[in-house]
Amino acid sequence: MGDMLLSKQQLQEAADSAALATATALANGTIQTSQAEAFAQNFVAGQMANYLQSGTDIKDTTSVSVQTTTSGKSTSYQVTVSPSYDLTVNPLMQAVGFKTQHLSTSGTTVGGHSQTQGSISMFLALDKSGSMGDPTATVMTESYTYKCNPHLNQNGKTTIYDTCTGTRTRYYTKIEALKLAAGNLFDQLNSADPNAEYVRTGAVSYDLVEYTASKLAWGTTAVTSYVNALQSGGGTNSSGAVNTAYTSLTAKNAAGNDAEDAAHQQKTGQVPKKYIVFMTDGDNNNDSSGGRSYDTATKKTCDDAKSKGIEIYTIAFMAPAGGQALLHYCASDDAHYFQAEKMEDLLAAFQAIGAKASAQLTRLTN
Numbered sequence: 144m145g146d147m148l149l150s151k152q153q154l155q156e157a158a159d160s161a162a163l164a165t166a167t168a169l170a171n172g173t174i175q176t177s178q179a180e181a182f183a184q185n186f187v188a189g190q191m192a193n194y195l196q197s198g199t200d201i202k203d204t205t206s207v208s209v210q211t212t213t214s215g216k217s218t219s220y221q222v223t224v225s226p227s228y229d230l231t232v233n234p235l236m237q238a239v240g241f242k243t244q245h246l247s248t249s250g251t252t253v254g255g256h257s258q259t260q261g262s263i264s265m266f267l268a269l270d271k272s273g274s275m276g277d278p279t280a281t282v283m284t285e286s287y288t289y290k291c292n293p294h295l296n297q298n299g300k301t302t303i304y305d306t307c308t309g310t311r312t313r314y315y316t317k318i319e320a321l322k323l324a325a326g327n328l329f330d331q332l333n334s335a336d337p338n339a340e341y342v343r344t345g346a347v348s349y350d351l352v353e354y355t356a357s358k359l360a361w362g363t364t365a366v367t368s369y370v371n372a373l374q375s376g377g378g379t380n381s382s383g384a385v386n387t388a389y390t391s392l393t394a395k396n397a398a399g400n401d402a403e404d405a406a407h408q409q410k411t412g413q414v415p416k417k418y419i420v421f422m423t424d425g426d427n428n429n430d431s432s433g434g435r436s437y438d439t440a441t442k443k444t445c446d447d448a449k450s451k452g453i454e455i456y457t458i459a460f461m462a463p464a465g466g467q468a469l470l471h472y473c474a475s476d477d478a479h480y481f482q483a484e485k486m487e488d489l490l491a492a493f494q495a496i497g498a499k500a501s502a503q504l505t506r507l508t509n
Contacts, residue, residue, distance in 0.1 A: 150194065150230050151246055157190035158250030161205075161224040166254030169209070169220040179222065180207040187226045201228050212255075219255030260341050261503045262407045262415040264359060265332075266388040267346040268381065269321065269370065270423040270460075271354075276375035277424075278314035279461070281486040286310055317424055317460060318375045320486040324493035325370045328420075329363040331497030335504040336362070341411060342504065343403065345391055346370060349384035350377025351429055356387055359403065361410075379425040381469070382440035388419045389448045416503050419448055420496060421473055422458040426465035438469050445473035458483055458492045 165183045168174045174182050184202040191201055205226040212219045227247035291307035315323075329344070336342040339362030346366045347356035357369035396402040407415045427434030427441070448455055457470035458481045467482060474480035481492035 151248065153191065153194050154226055154228075154246055155248045155250065157187045158224045158226050158248050159252070160190055160250075161186040161226075162222045162250040162252040163254070165207070165209075165224065166220050166222040166252045169222070170218075170254045176209050176211060176220075179209045183207040183222065183224045187224065191226070195228065196231055199228055201226055204228055219253055221251065221253045223249060223251040225249040260336075260411070260413075262341045262411055262413040263332075263418060263500055263503055264343045264345075264392055264403045264407070264415045265418040265420060265500065266344070266359065266391050267325070267366070267370070267420045268384040268388045268422070269325075269346060269348045269373065270350070270379065270381070270425065271318065271348040271373045271375055271377070272350040272379045272423075272425055273376050274379075274425050275318040275321065276316050278316055279320055279486040281315045281320070282312050283315050283319075284310050284312050315486055316375070317486075318373060320489050321422065321460070322371055322373070324489045326367065327490060328493040328497040328500075329367050331494070331501050332363055332504070335501040339363075341407075341413075343406065343415070345388075347384045347387045347391075348373055349379075349381060351380050352377070353380075353383035353387060356391065359391055359406075378429045379423065379427050379434070379466075380429065380437045381421070381423055381427055382437045382444070385419070385421055385441050385473070386444045388421070389444050389453070392417045392419070392448075392453055393451055417451075417453045418496075418500060419453055419455045420458070421445075421455060421470065422460060423466050423470065424460040424462050426463050427469070434465070438465075441469060442472055449475060455479060456496045457481065458489065460489050461485070 161183045164186050165179050168182060169176065169179060184205045184207065187205050188202050195201060205224065208223040210221040212221070225247065227245065229243040230246050231243055286308055288306050288308050290304035292305040293302050295301065296303050332342050332344070342363065343359045343361055344363050344366040345357050345359035346369050348354045357366050392403055394402045396405050403417065404414050407413050427437035430436045445455060454475050455473055456479045457474040459467045459470045460483045462470070471480050481495070483489040483492050
């Protein structure tokens with residue numbers, strides 16, 4: 144009887160441990176619900192491996208139930224693990240007619256996670272200078288139409304042509320690479336905030352002058368259209384655009400309060416995390432000191448933004464040493480600075496920024 148009680152205790156401990164481990168794995172996203180049964184059965188088998196008699200396969204006799212409950216942004220998993228097996232009894236019990244004793248038990252655990260949504264405001268300051276029209280080293284294939292198959296019309300007097308479609312290769316320009324990279328960033332933000340309730344974005348472009356900005360707005364629709372319409376041309380002066388990004392994120396409303404904070408608080412009750420994304424492929428130029436006064440003004444704005452708690456991501460895209468130095472200075476730290484020497488690096492940089500910003504939007508707590 145003592146052996147039977149010990150075996151029952153061992154089985155109960157295995158069931159409880161398996162239920163807890165499975166619920167935790169589901170909550171952490173380590174496994175999906177479709178994998179929960181096998182996960183729990185393997186866990187029970189591992190726990191009982193030193194106690195089972197040879198030839199006993201407890202996996203086949205372990206049932207697993209998972210009930211998922213979702214409420215708002217919280218998900219809980221109730222996992223019940225019910226193992227059983229036939230224990231060969233001791234000789235004394237066999238002498239009175241018992242060969243085996245069926246043991247069964249059940250363990251239940253509830254685990255889960257809640258998803259809390261953060262808020263962000265992001266402003267992009269993007270270089271559209273003439274060098275952004277230069278080719279990268281990345282080849283693209285595009286379709287085009289051309290006249291083909293010349294033949295006479297029905298009157299036999301005029302030569303007419305069919306329209307054919309072909310493909311050809313060319314290099315992506317820097318501005319095309321920027322549009323793709325920014326688009327990927329916006330897609331990530333949209334995935335994290337599909338209803339445009341927690342993300343506000345804006346953008347400004349510049350060459351030697353800054354251009355009319357896309358003001359901060361909910362979601363990414365306006366800023367996507369703005370970036371996709373950019374055309375390369377002109378010199379380079381980042382000072383005005385970076386200042387516009389900063390002042391847009393710190394502007395006051397009529398009541399004298401931070402306008403971005405107020406916009407988010409009215410919608411979600413939250414104070415947003417603020418970001419500037421600053422990209423250039425060049426070196427400030429065309430002032431009396433070869434662009435250095437523009438550097439000084441840009442650095443001053445970056446200092447002001449950092450003092451206000453704004454995170455600054457910078458991307459030097461195939462930029463010379465001067466541009467790299469400026470962007471390295473403006474970045475919040477080394478982890479916020481990206482040196483992209485080819486198009487693939489630019490895509491990766493924007494992807495990384497999108498991932499970090501999206502992580503701010505969605506946080507899991509177990």
